[in-house]
Amino acid sequence: QVQLVESGGGLVQAGGSLRLSCAASGRTFSSYTTGWFRQAPGKEREFVAAISVNGGNTYYTDSVKGRFTISRDNAKNTVYLQMNSLKPEDTAVYYCAARYGNLWNIVLVTTVLKYDYWGQGTQVTVSS
Numbered sequence: 001q002v003q004l005v006e007s008g009g010g011l012v013q014a015g016g017s018l019r020l021s022c023a024a025s026g027r028t029f030s031s032y033t034t035g036w037f038r039q040a041p042g043k044e045r046e047f048v049a050a051i052s053v054n055g056g057n058t059y060y061t062d063s064v065k066g067r068f069t070i071s072r073d074n075a076k077n078t079v080y081l082q083m084n085s086l087k088p089e090d091t092a093v094y095y096c097a098a099r100y101g102n103l104w105n106i107v108l109v110t111t112v113l114k115y116d117y118w119g120q121g122t123q124v125t126v127s128s
Helices: 106-110
Strands: 004-007 010-013 018-024 032-039 046-051 058-060 068-073 078-083 092-100 122-127
Touching (some): 018 092, 032 078, 046 068, 046 078
Parallel strands (some): 010 122
């Protein structure tokens, strides 16, 4: 069982930066592939970024490539999402998610239903 708690959201002007954190409980967090997803009002939850159990593999949706960076510190049971050059279209509730195992497959890591554990979300609002 893993519990995830996101933090770091807020209101920022376009072009600004935020760093989201996802703190996980449980001693085996290093065995979980972790992803960030987001959901804007009236839209479906969508994939943003994912990172493998040891951080050796990462993957991003095209719209955030070059602007967002996902990283993890397994010693601290924490995954981060550094978001730079933010745009109004990045406005959404951002969720951290985890799935057990180190199988790295793009379909698996980008699919909402393949994740077993979710945080409560943190709001990110980017003003123009």
